Amino acid sequence: MVSRNRSQVKDHLGSKVLNHPELRNTKATEYMSHEEKYRYNLSRATAMLKLIDEEGMDVNEISKVMSHTVSGFTTPDGNPLAVHQVMFVPTLMNQADDDQVSRWLGDVFNGTIVGTYAQTELSHGTFVRGLRTTATYDPASRTFDLHTPDVSAAKWWPGGLGTTANHAVVMAQLYTDGQPRGIHPFMVAIRDRETHRPLPGITVGEIGPKLGQNTLNNGYLLFDHVKVPRENMLMRNARVNEDGSYTKPSHQKASYGTMVFTRVAIALDTVDALQIAATIAARYSIVRRQGEPRDDGQEPQIIDYQTQQLKVLPHIAACYVLRASTARLWEHHTHVTSEVRGGDTALLPELHATACCLKALVTQDCSEAIEALRLSCGGHGYMTASRLPALYAYATAGATYEGENTVLLLQTARYLVKQAGGSHAPPAAGSAVTYLSRPADDTPFAVGSPAAYVAAVGRVARGRVTEVAAALQADRQTMPEADAWNQSLVQLVAAALAHGRYFVVREFAEVVSQQSSSRAIQQMLQLLFSVYLAHAVSRAEGDFITYGGLTPSDIRLNRRHLLRLLAELRPHMIPLTDAFDLPDRLINSTLGAWDGDVYRRMFEQASHSPLNTDEVPASFHQAMLRSKL
Numbered sequence: 001m002v003s004r005n006r007s008q009v010k011d012h013l014g015s016k017v018l019n020h021p022e023l024r025n026t027k028a029t030e031y032m033s034h035e036e037k038y039r040y041n042l043s044r045a046t047a048m049l050k051l052i053d054e055e056g057m058d059v060n061e062i063s064k065v066m067s068h069t070v071s072g073f074t075t076p077d078g079n080p081l082a083v084h085q086v087m088f089v090p091t092l093m094n095q096a097d098d099d100q101v102s103r104w105l106g107d108v109f110n111g112t113i114v115g116t117y118a119q120t121e122l123s124h125g126t127f128v129r130g131l132r133t134t135a136t137y138d139p140a141s142r143t144f145d146l147h148t149p150d151v152s153a154a155k156w157w158p159g160g161l162g163t164t165a166n167h168a169v170v171m172a173q174l175y176t177d178g179q180p181r182g183i184h185p186f187m188v189a190i191r192d193r194e195t196h197r198p199l200p201g202i203t204v205g206e207i208g209p210k211l212g213q214n215t216l217n218n219g220y221l222l223f224d225h226v227k228v229p230r231e232n233m234l235m236r237n238a239r240v241n242e243d244g245s246y247t248k249p250s251h252q253k254a255s256y257g258t259m260v261f262t263r264v265a266i267a268l269d270t271v272d273a274l275q276i277a278a279t280i281a282a283r284y285s286i287v288r289r290q291g292e293p294r295d296d297g298q299e300p301q302i303i304d305y306q307t308q309q310l311k312v313l314p315h316i317a318a319c320y321v322l323r324a325s326t327a328r329l330w331e332h333h334t335h336v337t338s339e340v341r342g343g344d345t346a347l348l349p350e351l352h353a354t355a356c357c358l359k360a361l362v363t364q365d366c367s368e369a370i371e372a373l374r375l376s377c378g379g380h381g382y383m384t385a386s387r388l389p390a391l392y393a394y395a396t397a398g399a400t401y402e403g404e405n406t407v408l409l410l411q412t413a414r415y416l417v418k419q420a421g422g423s424h425a426p427p428a429a430g431s432a433v434t435y436l437s438r439p440a441d442d443t444p445f446a447v448g449s450p451a452a453y454v455a456a457v458g459r460v461a462r463g464r465v466t467e468v469a470a471a472l473q474a475d476r477q478t479m480p481e482a483d484a485w486n487q488s489l490v491q492l493v494a495a496a497l498a499h500g501r502y503f504v505v506r507e508f509a510e511v512v513s514q515q516s517s518s519r520a521i522q523q524m525l526q527l528l529f530s531v532y533l534a535h536a537v538s539r540a541e542g543d544f545i546t547y548g549g550l551t552p553s554d555i556r557l558n559r560r561h562l563l564r565l566l567a568e569l570r571p572h573m574i575p576l577t578d579a580f581d582l583p584d585r586l587i588n589s590t591l592g593a594w595d596g597d598v599y600r601r602m603f604e605q606a607s608h609s610p611l612n613t614d615e616v617p618a619s620f621h622q623a624m625l626r627s628k629l
């Protein structure tokens with residue numbers, strides 16, 4: 001298939017999915033049992049996998065079309081094959097050597113092997129070096145012995161592990177030649193390919209209900225001295241030779257590559273969820289009228305309340321700004337990965353720092369924004385049928401999985417303070433941290449000038465990073481490293497977020513300046529950017545006074561400026577969300593359909609409640625009358 005860009009792929013696959021014989025007819029899943037929901041979502045995930053296969057897409061395209069926009073329709077309660085597609089397959093592609101790829105990939109693509117990525121354990125998720133599942137090599141039998149020392153070391157959380165996968169990439173502590181060698185990936189069969197029964201020595205099951213995404217099919221897994229052939233350690237990076245001798249990887253953290261990829265994918269994808277939520281809230285805010293009638297005799301549309309504009313419009317601007325920076329990160333990841341495959345790991349540290357920071361910033365911003373958008377829909381936003389609760393559950397999961405956000409921001413901060421202190425290799429050309437080694441941009445602040453705002457965002461980032469780097473350096477003279485680090489944690493996290501914000505706004509400034517196809521589009525992008533910037537300042541006024549060079553008077557002017565910009569953006573709200581090009585069936589919300597027929601849809605969905613089937617439900621006689629006696 002000819003390579004297509006993200007939007008073309010989405011449109012192409014979107015229409016294929018909407019018209020697919022096994023996918024086009026949807027069922028409401030709210031009233032299904034856990035098992036029925038799983039069956040429904042799994043069969044749709046499988047149909048989707050077949051469709052992707054028929055389309056002949058490569059891994060890169062597959063991950064693009066796994067977007068929440070499409071997968072929210074195919075698997076509304078969570079895709080039990082998501083980790084197979086987004087983590088298991090990419091891990092094999094990038095961490096298995098050529099022989100292993102040719103040994104397994106055929107069976108992966110013909111559906112015989114279904115996998116998961118089993119890293120997190122009950123007692124360790126964040127601190128990967130602390131994982132306690134062991135893989136001990138025995139040169140005599142040329143096998144690894146995989147073992148779970150006790151229940152706290154049980155694998156816990158992997159998606160699809162519950163009842164779907166028959167294989168897992170297991171991250172375990174390697175021991176060979178009597179030496180601990182750190183965490184390495186192993187391809188392990190956990191269920192029989194024919195019968196799907198757990199293999200000897202394996203204990204596996206599903207972990208139970210969660211806040212949302214209940215058919216991700218997260219599972220647990222324990223090993224009782226399970227023997228795995230030597231050839232099943234993924235050997236593109238590190239190697240264990242037959243005699244047990246060990247060859248180190250080219251980069252110490254090479255085996256963490258899947259996590260970097262998935263962080264990039266999550267950052268990109270969470271913006272899809274925000275776009276859907278913003279479209280729902282925008283449409284509802286037009287339809288909903290409530291309050292004292294105005295001169296025209298009509299009650300006001302709620303979007304005409306200034307407070308409602310503040311709840312909704314900045315998040316529409318955020319969709320545009322965050323989409324641009326996450327798409328850029330995606331491209332950068334593709335570039336760095338190909339360099340790493342060629343043996344050059346120079347760009348890896350900064351890619352890791354940027355991926356950590358953007359994944360954290362985007363999932364935090366998007367989950368807060370989706371909650372604000374839900375609140376903007378009043379009581380009806382609380383209903384499942386609005387789709388807003390599920391969108392929130394999806395976005396907030398992203399704040400925890402694939403690296404808890406605080407922890408990831410601390411990774412970015414570690415890189416930044418090293419750069420600020422000159423103790424890291426100097427940044428490459430085009431690096432996102434060169435601003436730390438240059439004098440601060442002293443462009444004076446002026447309301448109405450995006451360039452002046454971007455400079456101020458840069459001064460905040462620079463100020464935050466250099467200040468915490470100095471504090472850390474001073475503390476290091478008087479206390480152990482771990483205490484000094486802990487003493488600065490809160491400021492380190494703030495510095496990493498400020499850096500992330502600067503990255504995001506610089507990327508969008510470039511998008512605006514490069515847009516040349518139409519003056520009207522350029523103006524609209526400028527307006528969106530101005531809203532985003534003014535809102536960013538209003539959310540962190542203290543920082544902009546402390547580090548950004550703004551005065552209290554600038555802050556007051558910015559507050560008024562933001563409200564004026566919102567009024568200016570308001571007439572464009574619907575075209576701007578229509579431009580996300582989301583068909584009603586993909587939005588799947590009583591509040592967010594294109595025709596605005598909200599109240600009829602709400603009644604229609606209520607008719608599905610099983611409690612409305614009989615005029616008097618049997619439970620009344622069984623529970624209430626009996627309790628009166």
Ligand SMILES: CCCCCCCCCC/C=C\C/C=C/C(=O)SCCNC(=O)CCNC(=O)[C@H](O)C(C)(C)COP(=O)(O)OP(=O)(O)OC[C@H]1O[C@@H](n2cnc3c(N)ncnc32)[C@H](O)[C@@H]1OP(=O)(O)O
Pocket residue numbers: 063064065066067068082083086117119120125126127128129159253256257259260265266268269348349352401402403404407411414415
């Ligand atoms: C668009 C497509 C649609 C996709 C849809 C997406 C939806 C997905 C749906 C699937 C659902 C859920 C999937 C979820 C999966 C998971 O959650 S898998 C488990 C993820 N777990 C984590 O992320 C754990 C987080 N912890 C860590 O990553 C590490 O422990 C941590 C980095 C915090 C520390 O690692 P240590 O080994 O202890 O590090 P240390 O020895 O202290 O060394 C630090 C050193 O190493 C450098 N470093 C760390 N990581 C990397 C890396 N990945 N690459 C490069 N370098 C790395 C770090 O910068 C330090 O370098 P320095 O030079 O020493 O400063």
Ligand SMILES: Cc1cc2nc3c(=O)[nH]c(=O)nc-3n(C[C@H](O)[C@H](O)[C@H](O)COP(=O)(O)OP(=O)(O)OC[C@H]3O[C@@H](n4cnc5c(N)ncnc54)[C@H](O)[C@@H]3O)c2cc1C
Pocket residue numbers: 083117118119120123124125126127156157158159213216218397400401402403404406407410489
């Ligand atoms: C829906 C979902 C799907 C998942 N899918 C998978 C999967 O497919 N495969 C898989 O292997 N795992 C998966 N996970 C697990 C996930 O990756 C971990 O839960 C995540 O990395 C967080 O780790 P933790 O649970 O150990 O949190 P913890 O680290 O215990 O976090 C608890 C608190 O401690 C704080 N904290 C911890 N360490 C530090 C530190 N060093 N400095 C400062 N604060 C710290 C955190 O900030 C947080 O506030 C999934 C999780 C979820 C929720």
